[in-house]
Amino acid sequence: MRLVIARCEVEYTGRLSAHLPMATRLVMVKADGCVAVHSDEGAYKPLNWMSAPNHLEEREGEWLVTNPAGERLLVRFEEVLSDSEHALGVAPGLTKDGVEAEMQRLLAEAPFVLEEGLSLLRREYPTDLGPVDLLCRDPAGQVVAVEVKRRGEIGGVEQLTRYLERLNRDPVLAPARGILAAQAVTPQARTLAAARGITCVEVDYDSLRGVEGNALRLFTP
Amino acid sequence: MRLVIARCEVEYTGRLSAHLPMATRLVMVKADGCVAVHSDEGAYKPLNWMSAPNHLEEREGEWLVTNPAGERLLVRFEEVLSDSEHALGVAPGLTKDGVEAEMQRLLAEAPFVLEEGLSLLRREYPTDLGPVDLLCRDPAGQVVAVEVKRRGEIGGVEQLTRYLERLNRDPVLAPARGILAAQAVTPQARTLAAARGITCVEVDYDSLRGVEGNALRLFTP
DNA sequence: GTGTATATCTCGGGG
DNA sequence: CCCCGAGGTATACAC
Numbered sequence: 304m305r306l307v308i309a310r311c312e313v314e315y316t317g318r319l320s321a322h323l324p325m326a327t328r329l330v331m332v333k334a335d336g337c338v339a340v341h342s343d344e345g346a347y348k349p350l351n352w353m354s355a356p357n358h359l360e361e362r363e364g365e366w367l368v369t370n371p372a373g374e375r376l377l378v379r380f381e382e383v384l385s386d387s388e389h390a391l392g393v394a395p396g397l398t399k400d401g402v403e404a405e406m407q408r409l410l411a412e413a414p415f416v417l418e419e420g421l422s423l424l425r426r427e428y429p430t431d432l433g434p435v436d437l438l439c440r441d442p443a444g445q446v447v448a449v450e451v452k453r454r455g456e457i458g459g460v461e462q463l464t465r466y467l468e469r470l471n472r473d474p475v476l477a478p479a480r481g482i483l484a485a486q487a488v489t490p491q492a493r494t495l496a497a498a499r500g501i502t503c504v505e506v507d508y509d510s511l512r513g514v515e516g517n518a519l520r521l522f523t524p
Numbered sequence: 525m526r527l528v529i530a531r532c533e534v535e536y537t538g539r540l541s542a543h544l545p546m547a548t549r550l551v552m553v554k555a556d557g558c559v560a561v562h563s564d565e566g567a568y569k570p571l572n573w574m575s576a577p578n579h580l581e582e583r584e585g586e587w588l589v590t591n592p593a594g595e596r597l598l599v600r601f602e603e604v605l606s607d608s609e610h611a612l613g614v615a616p617g618l619t620k621d622g623v624e625a626e627m628q629r630l631l632a633e634a635p636f637v638l639e640e641g642l643s644l645l646r647r648e649y650p651t652d653l654g655p656v657d658l659l660c661r662d663p664a665g666q667v668v669a670v671e672v673k674r675r676g677e678i679g680g681v682e683q684l685t686r687y688l689e690r691l692n693r694d695p696v697l698a699p700a701r702g703i704l705a706a707q708a709v710t711p712q713a714r715t716l717a718a719a720r721g722i723t724c725v726e727v728d729y730d731s732l733r734g735v736e737g738n739a740l741r742l743f744t745p
Numbered sequence: 746g747t748g749t750a751t752a753t754c755t756c757g758g759g760g
Numbered sequence: 761c762c763c764c765g766a767g768g769t770a771t772a773c774a775c
Contacts (some may be wrong), residue, residue, distance in 0.1 A: 354755085
């Protein structure tokens with residue numbers, strides 16, 4: 304990894320055109336060839352960047368970075384204050400405990416926490432608009448599509464509406480109804496869901512893990 | 525900006541739990557207090573980060589970063605290879621020429637490229653769900669809502685559907701129909717649009733700029 | 746502050 | 761390869 308602290312100006316043209324006026328910034332060049340320009344604020348987003356694969360051409364006082372997609376980043380240096388190279392070597396990946404994936408897994412094992420008597424037909428039931436997170440059946444025999452989200456927002460209601468539209472074209476499944484399951488549901492999403500006849504259920508993640516624990520204990524005393 | 529190259533391991537707990545095993549990485553601390561951990565690949569995303577405002581506690585061999593939201597980042601150092609501080613000063617902001625904004629401007633000047641005889645009623649016509657990009661009228665007098673996107677995707681169709689729902693509650697405007705204008709429209713968006721009676725028009729950005737040139741020449745010979 | 750739309754989003758998975 | 765969905769998304773903007 305090469306770290307350059309320099310007074311520079313930057314031009315990017317590609318998916319849009321952007322210009323950074325002359326100022327002191329950090330220019331990073333990583334082992335995979337990608338380039339990022341950072342200011343002294345903001346942890347996440349670089350001001351400008353070019354992702355690998357790309358080509359870095361070092362000219363007199365400027366760097367030209369180009370990629371196969373025709374994007375172009377030009378860094379013009381006025382004064383280089385520091386320029387260092389560091390060998391980092393390969394790094395093991397990040398391990399995450401995702402929330403939505405686990406929520407879906409837990410709800411698949413215990414759909415009845417959403418509504419009494421609910422039983423699972425299938426996880427990731429495919430439609431031509433995408434997979435339904437959980438396809439269930441209620442005690443009355445009606446099909447229930449469940450969309451699992453960490454946060455229940457308007458987009459989740461729209462997504463579930465589209466799925467229901469498709470499911471209800473299948474006479475075997477129709478009439479299907481929907482449940483939006485989330486740790487929290489915004490008032491707007493709740494309103495829209497109500498207007499569409501969709502039920503919202505707020506799920507407590509920790510209780511859900513508890514339910515799993517209890518269910519396991521039933522079978523492994 | 526402080527740049528530390530070090531063998532370290534990282535724990536994050538907050539919106540989820542994540543762990544980075546021991547390896548050599550870059551740890552950046554910026555002037556606003558935010559912290560980012562980068563590996564030697566990927567221009568854009570840090571492996572871990574904490575955005576400002578937060579608090580950095582330097583202990584023996586480790587840093588603990590906490591924020592008011594209760595998130596927590598722990599960097600445990602095994603070996604520090606480099607540690608440097610750089611004064612960057614304030615930087616002027618990034619200027620951008622967006623694509624969607626200009627497309628909207630060009631189409632407002634020449635709505636007839638979307639459909640023969642279309643004329644502009646208003647740009648950014650306000651509804652209580654947000655502004656309609658272009659409100660137009662066709663030669664038959666029907667109101668046409670136009671949603672402008674760089675890429676036409678399902679979200680754009682949903683957005684336009686919600687706007688139409690609102691417009692059609694106004695007896696003065698009803699019955700309104702919709703056009704999704706984009707440089708490219710995905711097949712799924714096209715399918716959904718068809719099912720909703722929404723027209724998709726693919727707009728060639730360069731031709732559009734040409735149309736503007738022609739229109740200007742008509743009035744400035 | 747909340748909610749919504751956007752992003753040079755990035756990133757990964759599935760057809 | 762494209763399309764789609766998720767993200768500790770971040771970020772800007774309106775209410």
